[in-house]
Amino acid sequence: MSLRLRTLSVNPTSPANPENDTAGKQTRFDLGNGSEVLYVPRFLPSDKSWELFDYLDSHIPWTRPTIRVFGRSCVQPRDTCYVASAGLPDLVYSGYSPRAYLWDEFPPLKEILEMVHKALPGNRFNSLLLNRYKGGNDYVGWHSDDEKLYGSAPEIASVSFGCEREFFLKKKPSKISHAVRTDGEPASKRARKNTDSDQRSFMLKHGSMLVMRGYTQRDWIHSVPKRAKVEAVRINLTFRHVLS
Ligand SMILES: O=C(O)CCC(=O)C(=O)O
Numbered sequence: 001m002s003l004r005l006r007t008l009s010v011n012p013t014s015p016a017n018p019e020n021d022t023a024g025k026q027t028r029f030d031l032g033n034g035s036e037v038l039y040v041p042r043f044l045p046s047d048k049s050w051e052l053f054d055y056l057d058s059h060i061p062w063t064r065p066t067i068r069v070f071g072r073s074c075v076q077p078r079d080t081c082y083v084a085s086a087g088l089p090d091l092v093y094s095g096y097s098p099r100a101y102l103w104d105e106f107p108p109l110k111e112i113l114e115m116v117h118k119a120l121p122g123n124r125f126n127s128l129l130l131n132r133y134k135g136g137n138d139y140v141g142w143h144s145d146d147e148k149l150y151g152s153a154p155e156i157a158s159v160s161f162g163c164e165r166e167f168f169l170k171k172k173p174s175k176i177s178h179a180v181r182t183d184g185e186p187a188s189k190r191a192r193k194n195t196d197s198d199q200r201s202f203m204l205k206h207g208s209m210l211v212m213r214g215y216t217q218r219d220w221i222h223s224v225p226k227r228a229k230v231e232a233v234r235i236n237l238t239f240r241h242v243l244s
């Protein structure tokens with residue numbers, strides 16, 4: 001309970017845009033060139049979301065693995081766990097291959113999966129990466145979830161619980177291949193500069209769902225940066241489809 005009160009005092013619940021905060025409301029953001037984000041601020045009711053938060057916080061076998069980033073070993077700056085249907089190829093990211101737990105071991109996860117499927121017909125998510133950010137020092141750096149096992153244009157559904165944290169999306173710098181160079185200017189100088197429309201941010205609310213689809217993983221990167229002063233815990237679930 002004290003955790004809950006602390007969360008609310010650190011993160012006042014007044015929405016940035018009240019129009020987007022009506023139950024059931026969802027907002028689509030066209031990122032251009034076939035990339036799109038959908039945001040559903042009240043995907044799950046608050047009380048139900050706190051129940052799920054408490055379950056996940058205490059029942060998930062969280063680990064904080066050592067990963068490799070730019071050739072260097074470091075402890076991943078957040079807790080993690082991986083759940084997947086039996087028989088799928090192993091997930092490997094940053095030189096780390098998490099053990100895959102089964103859905104049957106965590107019935108509430110199957111319940112959330114069902115609600116996600118209902119909201120996003122046409123998807124069959126078969127894997128889930130869970131992240132727990134224990135406070136503002138925990139983060140996920142810029143990356144895209146573009147592993148081959150998800151295919152070329154994966155849809156990823158991200159459900160958040162607990163402390164609100166900012167989620168950033170930034171367009172990857174456009175690559176200009178040497179083959180198409182027509183003048184003497186280095187390619188790095190000719191790459192198009194990022195503009196305001198190449199960045200988006202979302203304050204991911206308790207019980208919200210954000211969906212990345214189309215070419216978002218190919219053309220954009222995302223992150224949840226550190227936040228000084230944030231002390232409360234956030235749990236995020238990203239549902240994905242692994243090709244088999
Ligand atoms: O915590 C989040 O909102 C994002 C997590 C994420 O990007 C990932 O697990 O790949």
Ligand SMILES: [Fe+2]
Pocket residue numbers: 143144145222
């Ligand atoms: Fe990601």
